[in-house]
Amino acid sequence: MSEPTDKDRLLSAFRALVRAEFPTLTYAGVFSYAVQSSNGTTVDASPTDSSIPLPDLVGIEIRTGIPGAAVTPSTGTLLAVGFLNSNPALPVVLGAFDSSAASLVKFDTGMGAVEHVATVEGVVNMFINFLYLIQQSGDPSTWTGSGKIFFSSDTTLSVLQGYLNTWLTACGTLSLPTPAAGGGILPVLVAPSIAGTLAAKIPDITGFIPNIGSPNTRTA
């Protein structure tokens, strides 16, 4: 007869022997943590269950589970922390996030190895940048016109946006000319350029669209 609790000396001794054979058993588990902050590569996070024997973590590498992807989870996002090889020196964030909106998700860090992802925001950004590239404003008498479209001297981004909106809307109602023999030029010349542009980052002159080729999931 013995105490059926942790006061059972024989059982406690036996359990201690077994535990000693698996000193890193704790690190074979996966634990629920909540994000405190993130820089897009690592997170600082706290356990959601105070009974687990692990501390707050700082600067833990994020592994999204998608090749080439990077994510900046928002504060409070629940995620899973595990340990590679059950090694307490190798903590990682495993790609098991809850449904909280991320601050940013990027798929471009593996460009070339994965298909690029284009968003509506990215396409709009490309058009705006394109207009800005070809615009020329100022005194009409000084306009050379080579490769440029003239806008009035007070042209601003909002004016460009207005032109863009008008023209893109009109695109859907135009009576287009019959394509040239051979199927036109778009597929063979322009499409690769557009695809290349959308696959890479270009400057965001609007200040609202961080990346072309990257979906913007910001909620603010």
Add this chain to the structure above:
Amino acid sequence: MAGDLTLQCAVYRTDSFAGQREVRLVGGFGGWRKPVSSQAYKNSAGINVSLVLGDVANTVGEKVSVSNDSSLGQHFVREAAKASRVLDQLSGSLWWSKPDGTTVVGDRVTGSVTSQFNIEDEKGDKGSIVVHTEHLADWVPGLTVTSPTLSTKTLSFIRHTFEMDGKAKMEVLYV
């Protein structure tokens, strides 16, 4: 203290009965069975085994020496557990106590027993010998022993027994 053997020990359990006191001792300072809280380490320059074990030892009142210190990498996540568990995690259970109580992480000292001794008995099936010597401190696990009546053996385990009548006995298990 017994003969030339002096060991730093801590009392694990003791009680008196009928005028006698019996004591169970453990080597060192009795700290490794104490709990430590969880703690996260991060250093881009690397975190050494000696840092983590030194922190644990200081917390529980032990002394530790890491023979071949190495970097664990940029992180170490210490779980809340007995201090001995962290010791096991980082030593691979390859640790031992010096006579002064310092816990050494690493291989045992090698060499051979050079002082005088007599082999009083050997049990080949048990892999054990009973030794008489005045130099108890020279007999530690890891050393080898050779005699005209005994082929070379590597010491694995040593048990000192001190009887109430003053007799001492040293039983050695070899590898």
